[in-house]
Amino acid sequence: MNTFIGVVLEGTRIVIAEITPEGNIMQSKTYLSAFFNQESALSMIVDSLHDFESSQGWKERPLAIGVGLIGRVDPVNGVWFHMDPDWSQAINFAEAISNEFHVPCFIDNDVKCGANAVRKWGYGKNTQDFIYLYVGTGIAASIVSNGVLLRGANYNAGEVGHLRVGVQVGVRCPCGRMDCVESIASMMGIDRCARFLRPYYETRLHFPDKDTMISADEVFRLARAGDPLCAKLVGNASEALANLIMNLVRVSDPDTVILGGEMVADGFLIEEIRRHLQPVTMRFVTNGVVLTKLNPRLINLLGAASIAMDGVNSK
Amino acid sequence: MNTFIGVVLEGTRIVIAEITPEGNIMQSKTYLSAFFNQESALSMIVDSLHDFESSQGWKERPLAIGVGLIGRVDPVNGVWFHMDPDWSQAINFAEAISNEFHVPCFIDNDVKCGANAVRKWGYGKNTQDFIYLYVGTGIAASIVSNGVLLRGANYNAGEVGHLRVGVQVGVRCPCGRMDCVESIASMMGIDRCARFLRPYYETRLHFPDKDTMISADEVFRLARAGDPLCAKLVGNASEALANLIMNLVRVSDPDTVILGGEMVADGFLIEEIRRHLQPVTMRFVTNGVVLTKLNPRLINLLGAASIAMDGVNSK
Structure with missing residues (x-):
């Protein structure tokens, strides 16, 4: 073989x-x-x-x-x-x-x-219009429209981590803008926001030194247990991702939105995201917002x- | 003929x-x-x-x-x-x-x-990757990528008036969401925001009854003259449009962004928009953000x- x-x-x-x-x-x-x-x-x-x-x-x-x-x-x-x-x-x-x-x-x-x-092994087999949204260390999307993957004039299409989506934390993104969605809702963003918001919320979250990223899994676990800082981080991240998805849906009108990446791997965040999705905006996304059946990591x-x-x- | x-x-x-x-x-x-x-x-x-x-x-x-x-x-x-x-x-x-x-x-x-x-008579003749952004009564975009106009799974691509872009006024859009860019930066949005913000800012703006839309031209004229409410309306609208443009640039990576519609027709708003554009985000938009040479109205x-x-x- x-x-x-x-x-x-x-x-x-x-x-x-x-x-x-x-x-x-x-x-x-x-x-x-x-x-x-x-x-x-x-x-x-x-x-x-x-x-x-x-x-x-x-x-x-x-x-x-x-x-x-x-x-x-x-x-x-x-x-x-x-x-x-x-x-x-x-x-x-x-x-x-x-x-x-x-x-x-x-x-x-x-x-x-x-x-x-x-497209080869997952949900993309059945659709010509989908968005694959990767939420891991950073955030990016691949947008397929009428069967064609958008690449852009300079191979830079889909860098949607740098969209502003209406959630305001007050963190500056390395790109120079404030509150890019990647600065709020990626692994990097969770780390950045946790350190930024630490003075304002009680928490049992472990803060490693700055060279080590805060564990998103721990943030999710503590959020479920009612930890105030972690609940805030998850609330911001899920609202920001829902807004990002709704923004992208308005741009390319897909019938399916497929999530992958470490941040969504355990299935917790997608449930939180779905709570923020608004039916009018999502009415044509007939296959919904789904977690990839392929290993998201x-x-x-x-x-x-x-x-x-x-x-x-x-x- | x-x-x-x-x-x-x-x-x-x-x-x-x-x-x-x-x-x-x-x-x-x-x-x-x-x-x-x-x-x-x-x-x-x-x-x-x-x-x-x-x-x-x-x-x-x-x-x-x-x-x-x-x-x-x-x-x-x-x-x-x-x-x-x-x-x-x-x-x-x-x-x-x-x-x-x-x-x-x-x-x-x-x-x-x-x-x-x-494409037939304007800037679109020279590019395969552009965005035509219409800012009039409402807001919508046509996105052309590699020469192809995006239509979406349900002919609904480009309804970008309903993106949230990080400017928060507190107005509800008819779609149900808060602060969609169309509710801030279209003719309809200027009308809506002017009435909503009227109690908080001094102004000489004329408020017709609710069946008649507030004149965007008058808002622009008064903003240039330093009217506090009108300056706020123009500031919000131009920041929202700049953020919308930067969001869309990250999605489809065009080399040209072409503006049309009544709101941008007199050339004032595009100058205000350009002040909010960030060089890193816009670096590949080599032909810039331009006003259509065709009659924008x-x-x-x-x-x-x-x-x-x-x-x-x-x-």
Whole structure:
């Protein structure tokens, strides 16, 4: 049997997996990482892939490598434009990887990879108009309209973490604006808001030092137990995500909104979100707001492998 | 020479014009109207067209009629689905008009007509990724991505007047949500906010009775003169529109944002909007936020004629 390699680059780690054509994860390994620019990220991915091969080996013969990257990616030419507004150096990422490992490499933005997984193995099979909303360390969306994934004039469509949605906490986003939804409702946002709101609410939440992110799972658990700060954090996050979803529904008129990512993985937040959804706004979203049936924590990794499969098949 | 008839149905009026293939308006007439459902709107449009023909006559031989309608329209089958969430009765609008006047009739949503005019005669000629944002009685957008106009699963894409964008006044939108951008930054919104905020700010603004809309032109004039209420209204509206634009830029990543509609027609508001735009968010909008060179007050009417032209040419 042939397999495919999926790689995702996240804010603080690289995950590599060997995945079957049916989307089953045969083995995977997580590498903690820190990188300062795209060249160093590329070199860390190369090192990690070499380690994976030497320490674990492949179960089968991998046909191709798919990599999900942060930021702006040109999937046709395999070029990674940038990972951050401040770090911008277009590099021929796919070519560098395939030269190193002698198999074809395909790349795309991580959340756009996730949407591809949704189309191949998830709810996306049955709809031409859906939104895949990723809520993890950050927030981003893939919008599919009439069967086509929006990419934009500069491969930057779907960066919806930077929408303002009407929930005001008073936190500044790294992008420079106040109260972007990502600053309120992502893992990063929960961490930021918890520290910002700590003086104003009683809490039993554990605050690690600033290099370690506050555990969203702990925030959810304490919120359910009535902890005032955590209840406020969950209330803000769920209202902000509901408003984001309703904003996006007005823009692209999907029939299905599919949630993925670590923040929604345990099924708690989606129930809170649904309470804030307004029927008039949501009336055409006939399949509703649903949690992906694919593993919400690994969906972008599955997607990275899925673009490798599609890439090989289209050659 | 042949001509085309453009018709737009707006909240309180019907405008009819005879337009050349180059987009010149040879003659036009405005009919004040009130209608309660789609059947009555159809019958008013039929009556108005008959009046136009008998009172003015056509300058040339009209080849087709194009009608821009409020709400959800299926342009392929000529079906008008609904004008309002509460009034929904799909009718075969195009067929009814073409049977009555013995020329082909084509229909679309009014703001989607406007985007077609932008592509045919305006800035849209040079870009595959743009947003046409209409700010008039209400607010809506046409989003073109990779050359394709977004329509959505139910012909409802682009109803962006109902986005929440982070400006909070405390007004309830007819849709049921608080502080939708349309309730703050459209002609309707200016009227609503002026009445709502009147007790809190000094002003020399004239308040007509509730059946007559407050003049946005007067609000702009007084704001420039330092009137406290009007300055607040313009400040809220321009910040809300800037936030709406930045939200939409994050969703679809256009290279151009084109404004049209009565609210932006005199060029004042766009300057105020630009002050609130943040460079990081706008960095890929390389052609900027521009006022349409087509008449901003008549752009949807031009668009109605333009869909008639395209309809005839594609047959």
